[in-house]
Amino acid sequence: MPSLFRRKRLMTVLIGFIILVTLIGYSTRDRSELSVPEKFLQDSVGWVQTVFHSPVQLVDNAYQNIQNMLNVYEQNEVLKTRLDEYKGLIQENQQLNKDNRDLRATLEKTESMRDYTPIQGTVIARSSDRWFEQMTINKGEEHGVEKDMAVITSEGMVGKIQSAGAFHSNVQLLSGFDESNKISSWVVREDEDNAFGLIEGYDSESGRLLLEGINLDEELEEGDVVMSTGLGGVFPSDLRIGTVDEVQNDRSGLTKTAYVEPFADLFDISHVMVVDRDMQPVSEEEQEEGDDQ
Template identity: 50%
Template sequence: MPQFFLNKRLIILLVSIIILVALIGFSLKERENLTWPEQFLKDTTGFIQNAVSSPVNYVAGFFENVEDLQNTYKENKELKKRLDELARLESEVQRLKKDNTELREILDKKDSLSEFEPKQATVIGRNPDRWHELLIINKGKNAGIEPNMAVITSKGLIGKVKSSNTFTSTVQLLSSMDPTNRISAEIQAKDQSFFGLIEGYDDKTGYLLLKRIPYDAKVEKGQNVITSGLGGVFPKSLPIGKVVDVVPDEFGLTQTAYVKPGADFYDIGHVMVVKRGALQPELMEMVDEKEEEL
């Protein structure tokens, strides 16, 4: 027995395993924000990454441009076809927007769930191990970015802000396996909409899982999925993707839809962080008085 305790290496190993478990436990618990040494380190490395990534992106962008040039002719043909339609659509949007503001004025309803304020940011880093799908962007608290804000590209929602430091923030992608990563979503059917929750991501097919759709909802392939704004964090009507397949869940009480995300989770250069225009409800306000008594 005394020999066992004299073995220095074994004791070091045991102590380090204890420290390891404690540290992992500490970082896994729900944290409002990172501790200041972590924030300092992230900002410092962010500064270096920022300095390195802009010339690298410039060179990578040049090669991409050369590749684009090869497809120019074909693309141009296609785009010209769409241009005629665009003019008509634009005038219609213009008219609807005007209608909307007028009607809102009549109703005296000022804030809307779909209102948001976008902030541009550039991706300066990505987690190389790809177990945790995290991006690092070059805007932080200084630019008004706070945890839980939605992050989009021009094609759709890609994730949310996980933590924000003074000059950089970390974005958690939708493709990340995290049970707390839930988004209230809405399927736009012809004349009504169905609600569900985006919970999880299928690694193999690359589809998002939209769960808890009512069993009698007639969801069809190709319908658009947008954020519903009911989660209290994201604004309404950010595009997420399109329905690919619908299956009943294991007990037959609800349905699960497979959603093909509109945005590409890999080729991300510039993102927009979205600040919700409408007020965020406090958790305490949402809890019913009666529930509190219980």
């Protein structure tokens, strides 16, 4: 009895093995179509793969989108930083170019005024409440600066030394001048004698200097150049001040007043020169020695 049972089991295993081999051979042969069970199995596997693949693909796409957004954000921050740096460089470059132009112009002006031996200085401070009246430069008595010396830029006169310390000085600007600060001046005209007048104040509304005391007989034109005469013992002669912009008769009717547009921009000053009319002119030998150096 046990022997018969073992035989049946052996036969069952053998038949199953034969069926398996048959199915393997049947499935591996070249066929144009799949069997119904194979189709069912393939479709079932495909459905299962689809069910599991869709959420995985969705999560993967969301992760990729988040990564891309983070990368774009980081790149945007880097670009903003670089843009700010470029803006700073552009502004710095513009300021350096302006300083370079000012220094070159100052140097050229210094060479053309060798008789006065100008003292070059830099503006280091301007108070907010007295911006239009006063500024401080980095030159003082130790550099040869004294009270009442004229202060100019490469464009023209801007004021005078109000007070001098050992290493710094305060400059009173032309825009802060009043009747107590006068500049003896000429109005230079073509083919005619110079017309005399006094710079005696500043019109804050129009931003022009007041040249007063001009003889009624003098005919002035717009654009006539105004320069210092050197009279009065304070300012050297031939310092450029400005140009005539408008002429009116005084209220008294005895003289004329000219409104003078300053050559120099009194509100944007970086580099100046202090000149003293009492300094001795540079001799030809000293000029040659300076040129050799």
